Amino acid sequence: MDFERNLDKYAELAVKVGVNIQPGQTLLVRSPIECAPFVRKVLVHAYNVGAKHVHIEWSDEQCTLLKYLNAPEESFNEFPKWTSEQYVDIAKEGGAFLTIYAQDPDLLKDVDPQRVANFQKASAMALKEWRSYTLSDKCKWSIVSIPTEAWAKKIFPNVSTSEAIDKLWEAIFKCSRVEGQDPIEAWKKHNEDLKLRMNFLNEKNFKTLKFKSAKTDITMGLPEGHVWLSGASEDPNGINFNPNIPTEEVFTMPHKYDVNGVVYSTKPLVYGGNVIDNFSLTFKDGKIVDFTAEKGAETLGKLIDTDEGSHYLGEVALVPFKSPISDTNIVFFNTLYDENASCHFALGSAYKTCIKNGDQIKEGESDKHGVNESLTHVDFMIGSNDMNIVGETYDGEEIQIFKDGNWAF
Template sequence: MTSPSDFAEKLARYAELLVRTGVNLPEGGKVLLRAPLDAAPLVRQVARAAYRVGAADVRVHYSDPHLALALFEEGTEAAVEYVPAWLAQEQRAMVADGYAFISIVGEDPSLLAGVDQGRVARRSKAIAAATRDVNRAISGMAVNWTVAAMSTPAWARRVYPELPEAEAVSRLWNDIFRVTRADLPDPVAAWNAHLARLERLSAFLNERQYAALHLRSELGTDLTVGLAQGHLWQGGAETAQNGIRGVPNLPTDEVFTAPHREQVDGIAVASKPLSARGQLIEGIRVRFAGGRAVEIHAEQGEDTLRQLLETDEGASFLGEIALVPASAPVAQTGTLFLNTLFDENAASHIAFGRCYPTNVQHGENPEALRAAGGNDSLIHVDWMIGTPRTDVDGITAAGEREALMRAGEWVVS
């Protein structure tokens, strides 16, 4: 088990990584931290790191997941669907004022497993509708943002149920430090080298401008994903509209782009369970035709999956295709983290729902985004389909096939 002094040093390096690499906060910058109550020790370190680089303001919004549980178990239908107008207004004001956003996750992934999933779906839809424009602005990189994690007892118990709680928390921290490179002497330098590799892959794919990708796996995935016109591959660091370059996800090992809404055909089979809305959805198998999910099956949690896809008209179409090597650090842990931030970086994946405007040329314009084939929705739900035996081909506009990945690994540089 990590010694207290060693842990404190790694936690401080991790906090500095979120500030210097995650949002790349400049002197005079402002930042909002959103985190569960259990993340307070990390939040305090992030605040110190932000003030060390010269932050003008550090705001913190704490959340208590058990308040959501109380709402779903005790609240009226009116309470479940009520979202105060000031919630989005506050976020819009912070975006307009140039605040960077750091979100720290670590909630119990199964806390809501026993509640009425219809209520959860209605609440999620109400919040998404109320904050739709500000979420679009943030995902479109109007400001810098990053998502990271903290090991909490509730989350650690779910990931390592066979371990005593203290040991589970310690092991999860070690995993977080490992996959974010915070256990290295100079995490920022290590990330700079990693980001350069992702940038080279993105540049290669942007130069090729494939018309489609074809993915095949031993699990039964046989999926052709047409790509949006003028699509842009991204991965690793992103430059926000304020000109500051940061890393939206820590960890990240993906390069990703926008599918064409109406040009996805074939079968996609999940390689890992999906944790969504407090439910574990396992054995997902979906058939696509003309872009839409037309046949949906899950061995467990199918009702939750169907509710997700019934959120709105765009929910059953794809908004992202991402390629991740099987040798990625998250995959090498051999752990199912029950958290999309981590699990999506263990395998190539697709996402139901909203695409990122930054994945399409002129995507900040909703009409241009739609015309290029980009999808819009209140949801964005990633699920993993890649395996250590997955092959991926790029298909050119002339119909020629070029190998991109073989046996889960890149064959291009």
């Protein structure tokens, strides 16, 4: 009974806080077929708040794997035009997008990495116009996660499948603030707390950030006019939504050409059905000039080589080491969760909302503002309990932002 109650509250949270559906709005839900019971609850809540249409796009990982193992080579250089057109049409009509991210971290470990890289690039190119809506918050979008057998067993390999799923549900409900009496009110308070930290960072208008831990040593410039954002976003109609549930981050963009030093990962990165782990990136004038990886080096190299912009950073996000997600002491092998348990950077495109008048920057003119453009945007985790971050203002004042992995203010 408690599980069903929490499941229903989680679905309601995704609808009312995640995408915050308004009367007459269309919602597209993208979900693995395993998550159907949850999607049905989402559908009911969406219609109850006035949604006009709820479209479901199902996926099946076993079918995905079979395609990678059996389809002809040329199929991975194409992406269905009707899919990208559907996304853009919904976005133009003011619709919203809810993605249920529950990937098997090892799904494609036995697949030729070049096939994966080809399809990642083909899909990124096909969805470029749609991503321009999500990267600039011109439409509402949100990501949540649901346990699947493969994902749960990756996290909890030493228990039965049913117990692994139960343990993962428990963690998801806790991290998403679902267990309390009123999750929606809890998220309102959480967003307000994140906003206070966001406002502090915007008031200081830092010129540079210095990240220092036992391994990482990075100096990062921030572009003039940069804007810090937090958990809640706002669509063109002034309607709030939460792109990530859960979220603990306050984020902005680095200057494309002003990142120098070396950064080490602190959690595994799941990308393209493969795990990349224990890796480092060395930057000079913003560009990756060297990298290492104990696991997934080939996959990491192909990610970096997606295009010119994937050699640069597009996001810097601050997340305290002590947070509901980090306190679980679970490595989730899921970027939605792991990135919200750790400070992180992102390879690839910046969010245009992270710079003043970003929506007025035309394609091809981003460089002169220090804004990175790319077909991809992939977060990777760099936070640790010994991470110290110092911001320097344009007046030369140095202010401690993080001390020993947590907020210093």
